[in-house]
Amino acid sequence: MNKPRIAILGATGVVGREITKITNELGIEFEDIKFLSSARSAGSKITFKGKEYTVDEAVPEVFDGINIVMASAGSSTSQKFAPEIVKRGGVIIDNSSAFRMDKDVPLVIAGVNDEDLRLHKGIIANPNCSTSQLMLVLEPLKKFGIKRLIVSTYQAVSGAGLAAINELRDDTIANLEGKTFENKCFKKPISFNVIPQIDVFCENGYTKEEMKVVNETRKILHLDESTKISCTAVRVPVFNGHSEAVDIEFEKNISPDEVREILSNSFGVKVIDNPENYEYPTTRDASGVNPVFAGRIRKCLAFDNGISLWCVADNLRIGAALNTVRICKRVIEMGLY
Numbered sequence: 001m002n003k004p005r006i007a008i009l010g011a012t013g014v015v016g017r018e019i020t021k022i023t024n025e026l027g028i029e030f031e032d033i034k035f036l037s038s039a040r041s042a043g044s045k046i047t048f049k050g051k052e053y054t055v056d057e058a059v060p061e062v063f064d065g066i067n068i069v070m071a072s073a074g075s076s077t078s079q080k081f082a083p084e085i086v087k088r089g090g091v092i093i094d095n096s097s098a099f100r101m102d103k104d105v106p107l108v109i110a111g112v113n114d115e116d117l118r119l120h121k122g123i124i125a126n127p128n129c130s131t132s133q134l135m136l137v138l139e140p141l142k143k144f145g146i147k148r149l150i151v152s153t154y155q156a157v158s159g160a161g162l163a164a165i166n167e168l169r170d171d172t173i174a175n176l177e178g179k180t181f182e183n184k185c186f187k188k189p190i191s192f193n194v195i196p197q198i199d200v201f202c203e204n205g206y207t208k209e210e211m212k213v214v215n216e217t218r219k220i221l222h223l224d225e226s227t228k229i230s231c232t233a234v235r236v237p238v239f240n241g242h243s244e245a246v247d248i249e250f251e252k253n254i255s256p257d258e259v260r261e262i263l264s265n266s267f268g269v270k271v272i273d274n275p276e277n278y279e280y281p282t283t284r285d286a287s288g289v290n291p292v293f294a295g296r297i298r299k300c301l302a303f304d305n306g307i308s309l310w311c312v313a314d315n316l317r318i319g320a321a322l323n324t325v326r327i328c329k330r331v332i333e334m335g336l337y
């Protein structure tokens, strides 16, 4: 098979920049690469592997002859361009939520459900960031039968894009200087605060972000309705790195030592778990690197056969860009373009 012709759609955004960096890190081989944005950033320059590229405006014709598009330009942009890409014979690996729950679209975490990639019809979806890190931890434990899952997330502002990163910085400075600040990205001030809302509220009282964790977890791990899942998603004043407190009830008995052993040998996971020496993962350990870190692994007091744990990951990497590029790599290796 010839090497693919690749495009990065949304290349000037927070996730797009990471995709560009990781495409180099993972040594993706390609015939040609294009960097695309809206008209706003078109004409700007990106240096990649020592060569300078001009960013092009995304219009349908730009996808002529492109085999694989890694997209992180928002739902409406993906909805607009995905049919154009597919019509031209290309495959889009999409970071937005536009197609995640579409039954014809595989929702994939590389290393967890790669075989689902074979079912694609031109569109492959990348899960929500808080779901992504959880999947790498849960998949190796799935054989013990997941009966019930309760997740509380502590999510960094980078998950809401560049404007949100700037808002945390500016609000923090304003607060320290005793100045007023008008928050725009978040419904409440984000500096020195914890906000129990990410995305809009649904009729059932959960937020859309929380329901993404519930629904996407089921789809990726092929769990049916008999597995009960609940999530509370919270925004915290951290620039980068999502944390999650996870309680799992299993069908079968499993000890904390077994969980440590299994996760220590699992793809994409690193265990740091020695609380006596204050060794457990924090967001600073995770930012800028690839593993999902797990720690604080203990017997859950609320459930029979229960395990509680803490996991932390770089949301821009495993929650978006790293998984996108890993999927791209698998699509190439499996000849699925």
Ligand SMILES: NC(=O)c1ccc[n+]([C@@H]2O[C@H](COP(=O)([O-])OP(=O)(O)OC[C@H]3O[C@@H](n4cnc5c(N)ncnc54)[C@H](OP(=O)(O)O)[C@@H]3O)[C@@H](O)[C@H]2O)c1
Pocket (backbone or CB within 6 Å): 009, 010, 011, 012, 013, 014, 015, 016, 036, 037, 038, 039, 040, 041, 042, 058, 072, 073, 074, 075, 077, 095, 096, 097, 127, 128, 129, 158, 159, 160, 161, 162, 163, 315, 316, 319, 320
């Ligand atoms: N941040 C995360 O942790 C995370 C995690 C998972 C998924 N995602 C998803 O990834 C996507 C991008 O997020 P982000 O945080 O990178 O946002 P961002 O920093 O705001 O970047 C958005 C990118 O999309 C481009 N874009 C916007 N409208 C466009 C259009 N009409 N046509 C072509 N390109 C357009 C922008 O180009 P300009 O420079 O020209 O504006 C920019 O390159 C979103 O769907 C988000 O939900 C983000």
